[in-house]
Amino acid sequence: NADVEKLTANPKNWAMQAGDMYNQRHSQLKQINAGNVGKMQVAWTFSTGVLRGHEGSPLVIDGTMYLHSPFPNKVFAIELETQKIIWKYEPKQDPAVIPQMCCDTVNRGLAYAEGKVFLQQADSNLVALDAKTGKLIWTVKNGDPKLGAVNTNAPHVFKDKVITGISGGEWGVRGFLAAYDINTGKQVWKGYSVGPDAEMLIDPAKTTTWTDGAVKPVGPDSSLKTWKGDQWKIGGGTTWGWFSYDKALNSVFYGSGNPSTWNPAQRPGDNKWTMSIWSRDVDTGKVNWVYQMTPYDEWDFDGVNEMILADINVKGKPTKALVHFDRNGFAYTLDRTNGALLVAQKYDPAVNWATHVDMKTGRPQVVSKYSTAQNGPDVNTKGVCPAALGTKDQQPAAFDPDTKLFYVPTNHVCMDYEPFAVEYTAGQPYVGATLSMYPAPGSHGGMGNFITWDASSGKIVQSKAEKFSVWSGALTTAGGIACYGTLEGYLKCVDKKNISKELFKFKTPSGIIGNVFTYEYKGKQYLGVFSGIGGWAGIGMAAGLEKDQEGLGAVGGYRELSQYTELGGSLTVFTLPN
Numbered sequence: 001n002a003d004v005e006k007l008t009a010n011p012k013n014w015a016m017q018a019g020d021m022y023n024q025r026h027s028q029l030k031q032i033n034a035g036n037v038g039k040m041q042v043a044w045t046f047s048t049g050v051l052r053g054h055e056g057s058p059l060v061i062d063g064t065m066y067l068h069s070p071f072p073n074k075v076f077a078i079e080l081e082t083q084k085i086i087w088k089y090e091p092k093q094d095p096a097v098i099p100q101m102c103c104d105t106v107n108r109g110l111a112y113a114e115g116k117v118f119l120q121q122a123d124s125n126l127v128a129l130d131a132k133t134g135k136l137i138w139t140v141k142n143g144d145p146k147l148g149a150v151n152t153n154a155p156h157v158f159k160d161k162v163i164t165g166i167s168g169g170e171w172g173v174r175g176f177l178a179a180y181d182i183n184t185g186k187q188v189w190k191g192y193s194v195g196p197d198a199e200m201l202i203d204p205a206k207t208t209t210w211t212d213g214a215v216k217p218v219g220p221d222s223s224l225k226t227w228k229g230d231q232w233k234i235g236g237g238t239t240w241g242w243f244s245y246d247k248a249l250n251s252v253f254y255g256s257g258n259p260s261t262w263n264p265a266q267r268p269g270d271n272k273w274t275m276s277i278w279s280r281d282v283d284t285g286k287v288n289w290v291y292q293m294t295p296y297d298e299w300d301f302d303g304v305n306e307m308i309l310a311d312i313n314v315k316g317k318p319t320k321a322l323v324h325f326d327r328n329g330f331a332y333t334l335d336r337t338n339g340a341l342l343v344a345q346k347y348d349p350a351v352n353w354a355t356h357v358d359m360k361t362g363r364p365q366v367v368s369k370y371s372t373a374q375n376g377p378d379v380n381t382k383g384v385c386p387a388a389l390g391t392k393d394q395q396p397a398a399f400d401p402d403t404k405l406f407y408v409p410t411n412h413v414c415m416d417y418e419p420f421a422v423e424y425t426a427g428q429p430y431v432g433a434t435l436s437m438y439p440a441p442g443s444h445g446g447m448g449n450f451i452t453w454d455a456s457s458g459k460i461v462q463s464k465a466e467k468f469s470v471w472s473g474a475l476t477t478a479g480g481i482a483c484y485g486t487l488e489g490y491l492k493c494v495d496k497k498n499i500s501k502e503l504f505k506f507k508t509p510s511g512i513i514g515n516v517f518t519y520e521y522k523g524k525q526y527l528g529v530f531s532g533i534g535g536w537a538g539i540g541m542a543a544g545l546e547k548d549q550e551g552l553g554a555v556g557g558y559r560e561l562s563q564y565t566e567l568g569g570s571l572t573v574f575t576l577p578n
């Protein structure tokens with residue numbers, strides 16, 4: 001989209017959730033830098049009036065900030081000059097949607113293009129608002145919340161389309177990616193993650209995948225033949241993450257989530273194409289290539305984490321790379337032009353469920369004692385690392401074009417996993433496993449690390465221990481800093497060349513699961529982040545749960561959070577003193 005390209009090319013704006021279409025989360029601004037970031041002070045704050053997990057970040061476009069909130073998904077336009085609310089939009093949504101959301105009532109933010117603000121509501125309605133007035137321009141229904149098809153993802157505008165996904169992998173929802181016309185809301189294409197070739201928009205002869213050390217056509221029924229019977233119809237592969245776009249390839253990149261249910265005994269087979277990286281043509285939705293990271297998932301290693309596009313040297317060769325930090329604990333570098341697998345290495349030494357990824361077949365080599373399928377239903381498989389929430393979950397990483405490193409907020413958490421038989425009832429949770437999660441044993445005792453990663457060699461460069469999972473999205477800037485938030489509520493900025501050097505630390509009103517962003521207004525650089533504890537890691541606090549088994553097993557390990565923070569929902573914006 002020419003308008004969005006123009007807006008994102010100007011570093012004074014923060015016009016997309018990731019700052020750009022490559023998902024890099026890097027800003028060219030450098031007024032705030034490694035030398036002075038320690039002097040930052042609060043410039044202003046804003047409460048959304050909602051006390052649940054605040055993910056994503058506001059957008060800043062030409063002097064106006066657009067903010068969103070978790071359910072009920074309020075939208076505010078704020079004039080930067082006065083911090084006055086220009087307009088507010090509050091959709092009427094049925095509160096019955098709330099219990100249909102697996103991992104808190106989060107929303108990952110807005111999209112903007114050509115005078116319109118796009119909001120993907122929890123009840124699955126995708127809406128376009130007039131950016132000047134907040135008036136509703138069009139609305140389209142993307143899924144049926146009564147069946148568990150709800151939404152948390154940010155919509156993304158690429159070309160003349162707004163692209164969105166769907167949640168509900170824990171309800172047996174069959175995942176898809178859909179594109180709507182930004183002007184009319186008319187659906188242009190919809191491609192499923194599983195099922196018949198035609199419904200996935202896969203061409204058996206043209207769509208390729210990595211097999212036997214080469215990129216080859218997937219062949220007919222590549223998904224159907226990896227499922228038993230009709231299980232694919234309630235097979236998951238939802239698409240609630242962050243999407244990226246390469247204009248030269250005219251392709252959108254994203255990941256599909258876990259197969260349903262979490263009890264692997266009920267769905268023998270590879271369950272393609274859940275747990276996969278996808279490249280689709282933006283105009284037609286046709287699948288260029290697809291690569292499955294975790295065939296036959298036995299641990300809920302949902303594959304939706306963001307695809308970061310970067311032009312880097314991989315093993316000495318200039319490469320149009322796609323870099324992906326998967327829930328399963330492996331970081332993947334692929335050639336995004338054709339889906340060739342180049343690097344797959346662990347980005348946390350605790351990862352133990354697989355020894356390595358076989359580079360010829362692309363398949364992880366599973367350690368049998370951690371195979372929950374082999375151990376069978378009603379057997380508790382203990383000590384699996386990472387836990388179901390992965391070495392990284394939705395919290396997006398950043399790429400820095402100066403250091404050529406990736407800055408990755410990670411989890412350092414292991415689990416016990418006990419699958420059990422579950423019957424599918426439309427609109428009811430379809431989970432099929434009991435989990436408990438705890439800090440990776442025999443390590444620093446904390447549940448997270450902030451790391452730098454070399455995607456060419458597949459190695460951790462530096463690792464900074466954190467007490468809790470780092471559930472906030474990272475930012476790097478030309479000013480030499482990398483910033484992220486913590487679940488206790490600290491915004492931290494470190495030296496991007498030496499991340500153990502903490503240059504700035506500030507305690508915001510609540511735990512941070514939002515993404516750090518930056519912008520410039522009237523010659524001054526600002527840096528901000530949402531705070532508001534929640535998401536899966538903070539579900540115990542956000543939803544008031546108490547028992548370890550509640551919150552899909554995430555309550556236990558994060559119980560200590562209540563000693564550090566409370567519920568909240570506010571934006572804190574920092575700048576340098578005059």
Ligand SMILES: O=C(O)c1cc(C(=O)O)c2c(n1)C(=O)C(=O)c1cc(C(=O)O)[nH]c1-2
Nearest residue numbers: 103106152167168169170238240302535536
């Ligand atoms: O399968 C799904 O459809 C689905 C949806 C979501 C979501 O929409 O937030 C999450 C997950 N799965 C999930 O597995 C997960 O770990 C998770 C964490 C979070 C979060 O916001 O902290 N959402 C989700």
